[in-house]
Amino acid sequence: MGSRLVDHLLRLNGWRLWLVFSVVTVVAAVFIVSLMDLALMGRITSDYLLTGLVTAAIVAPASLFLMSTLLQEIAAQQQQNLSRSVESAETRLRVALDSSDEGILMVAADGKVLSANKRFFELWRVPPELATAGRDDLLLAHVLDQLADPEGFMAGVQRLYGSDAQADDTLQFKDGRVFGRYTRALALGGEQGRIWCFRDVSVQVHTREALAEREEQYRAIVNQAGDGIDLVDTETLCFLEVNEEACRMLGYRRDELIGESLTRIETWSDVALREAVATVVREGEASFEVQLRCKDGRVIDALVRSRAIRLRGRTCLVGVWHEVGKRKAAEQAIRESRKLLQAIIDAAPMRVFWKDLDLRYLGCNPAFARDAGRSAPEELLGEDDHHLAWADQAEIYQADDRAVMASGVAKLFYEEPQTTPDGRTIWLSTSKVPLRSDDGRIIGVLGIYEDITERKQAEGAIRELNATLERRVRQRTSELEIVNAGLMQACDAAQTASRAKSAFLANMSHEIRTPMNGILGMAGLLRRGGVTAKQAAQLDRIDTSATHLLQVISDILDLSKIEAEKLSLEVAPLALPSLLMSVGEMIGERAHDKGLQVHVERPTLPDGLVGDATRLKQALLNYASNAVKFTAAGSVALRVIVQESETDSALLRFEVEDTGIGIDAPTQARLFRAFEQADSSTTRAYGGTGLGLAITRRLAELMGGEVGVDSQPGKGSRFWFTARLARCAGALPPPHKVDARDAEALLRQHHAGRRVLLAEDDPVNRTVVEALLTDAGLQVTLAHDGVEAVRLATCEPVDLILMDMQMPRLDGPDATRRIRQTLHGATVPIIALTANAFAEDRDRCLGSGMDDFITKPVEAEALFEATLAWLSKGRPEPGQTHGRLQG
Secondary structure, eight states, X not given: OHHHHHHHHHHHTTHHHHHHHHHHHHHHHHHHHHHHHHHHHSSOOHHHHHHHHHHHHHHXXXXXXXXHHHHHHHHHHHHHHHHHHHHHHHHHHHHHHHHOSSEEEEEOTXXXXXXXXXXXXXXXXXXXXXXXXXXXXXXXXXXXXXXXXXXXXXXXXXXXXXXXXXEEEEEEBTTSOEEEEEEEEEEETTEEEEEEEEEEOHHHHHHHHHHHHHHHHHHHHHHTOSSEEEEXXXXXXXXXXXXXXXXXXXXXOHHHHTTOBGGGTBOSOHHHHHHHHHHHHHHSEEEEEEEEEOTTSOEXXXXXXXXXXXXXXXXXXXXXXXXXXXXXXXXXHHHHHHHHHHHHHHHOOSEEEEEETTOOEEEEOHHHHHHTTOSSGGGGTTOOGGGSTTGGGHHHHHHHHHHHHHHOOOXXXXXXXXXXXXXXXXXXXXXXXXXXXXXXXXXEEEEEEEEOHHHHHHHHHHTTSOHHHHHHHHHHHHHHHHHHHHHXXXXXXXXXXXXXXXXXXXXXXXXXXXXXXXXXXXXXXHHHTOOOHHHHHHXXXXXXXXXXXXXXXXXXXHHHHHXXXXXXXXXXXXXXXXXXXXXXHHHXXXXXXXXXXXXXXXXXXXXXXXXXXXXXXXXXXXXXHHHHHTOSSSEEEEEEEEEEEOSSEEEEEEEEEXXXXXXXXXXXXXXXXXXXXXXXXXXXXXXXXXXXXXXXXXXXXXXXXXXXXXXXXXXXXXXXXXXXXXXXXXXXXXXXXOOHHHHHHHHHHHSTTOEEEEEOSOHHHHHHHHHHHHHTTOEEEEESSHHHHHHHHHHSOOSEEEEESSOSSSOXXXXXXXXXXXXXXXXXXXXXXXXXXXXXXXXXXXXXXXOEEEXXXXXXXXXHHHHHHHHHHOSOOTTOOOGGGOO
């Protein structure tokens, strides 16, 4: 109210204010005097009125002057406040414009620059002196000099001025940058101008181009695949698509096969073919060994892996053919070679045996088996000397074995008695040497002996014979020395074979995992870039096949490490309810596809349990996967039961129960042996290597437990294993892992632009890892071998190094040692990338100064989590080690 009154008075200031004020003053004076006269005199007199008017005339000018002065000061104050408000609003507007991620430019219709924010000058790389010069012509020249097509740019600008049209396009720069540009008309006091917005979209554009290029590469890879690939309609059994390799294998052109029936190349009857198709549709996927008929009449052996998919409302089969004729020929050659080797071993007169650390027989040759009264070496596996014919000498024999293993020193050519199965006593010349693994650890004892009973008898006769007999004895002794030298060579050969076994397994892991890393990595990149439903199905097939192959290799390596006693268990806090839920989720999708229910019973467990979560999950998943595989309808249940609970440990029983086909008693007796399967026939309907249950048994034994199964044919099965887990007061469950998508987002949010050096000699693996890191917003520098990695790390500091273990010229560990000797290299985190999976590979990483360890095939989840952890944490202080490399 007061503010509006002041505004009215300010508008009346001048002669109008004087007039209004005079009238008001006179009226007020007359009114006041009249009231006073009426109150005093009881009437109104003219002299009182005259006195009031004179008084008003004297007071009014002075009051009016003071009021006018006050109004002018009020007006000045309001003007000053208004100026400050306008200035503050302009400041806020400028800050908002300068904070924008887009470069904004406002230009009048005559080309004069009206305003530009800070981001505009940054994007267009305008020098500070030019930005403040006020020379629009120089600024325009600077802009045009950076563009790949300045003439086209100017022509487009001219077309837009004078119109109300909006535009949204891109600008190409000479240096490869790409800007997104948006413009619209801008009204400026009756004149037409334009506002221009610019955004750097170089990364997005280049990423789309790279994805298009990778898609072309994928098509080329599929078309150049070494296996035949087809797509068949399950109703008509006609080919819908075939690749070039399928045509080459069969001798047909593509147009000759498309639309033709599968019976044209299959040697099966129509009924058998229909049954096979029905099996694939019912099970989702299946493998068959078949004979395919070529165009020229030849018949070839092939392994066909087929999977059912839905395509445009109909069920189709995707088949992958692999010719196995050469493989069968190679297998036949191996069998013949083994027969020849076995014949040589059977004919050898030498007795050879070897035992484990528990002094149980791991193997022997047929001659030794005959001495023990057995018909074949296999009958002695796992036996103890106390259960053989020479039980009376068992303690002496085993004492010698322990002494050799404890000292690591061979005991050669000593004589000892032995009781034969028929009760006779004979004399042996025995040599025993420690049996070592490839890393030098003693894992048993190797023994060689010869029956010298006749020689002992001859020695007794020597004392009664003349010098001629002594000469004959010396000749015999010389012959024995030659034989013993041959035995030593056989011992060395056995040790060399043991070392070669571990080296072969490590090389096999590397040679298989390295290309599988490329296959899975490229498939993952294609999937991340967006694919069609058909391509997604093909990628699923690649993932499934590659994952299955990796699982087979991992099972073989795990079994080998367990048998070689190289597998060590971790001791860390456990979250068993989460572990059971994780296994349930891992089998959930396949169970859902088969219409099965998965039940996970939440247990009540003692506090502070510690153990190896990875191996517990592996053992439980072996059971759960088999349950889904052998169950056609019903459910699969996972549970854990506390059997014993003590202050320092607890014995837990893990169970997987299903409603599947069940197992008969004879089959149960051999289930947990390596390479054994419930259905081992050549026509078996269920795949697998037969290693899963054997590995579960070995893992349970390592954890102080055992395994078993309760089952009846047709009534389902309950597989179980026990594990004794330690209890540690105050042990906390493992922390919640960052989701891989969260890890990628956190990398992009907090570490975008940080520099990573990738040292990798394989081009496919290099492409996969580089693309993943680039998508996460990191800058990647590539090194093709260890020498280049050392040079790049020395020339320009980086925030993280990903180091392949096996590279030409200089491998990963040696490159790491050289980098650690530099100033910056002593602190930069270094993560190993390796296709090997043995514990000694982790020890090599630690020994060379690496901080972390990622196994190939590199999964995006593991890569993002490790990269985020080390970019957030940095290299630990001396004496500390990141959790991934502990135990």
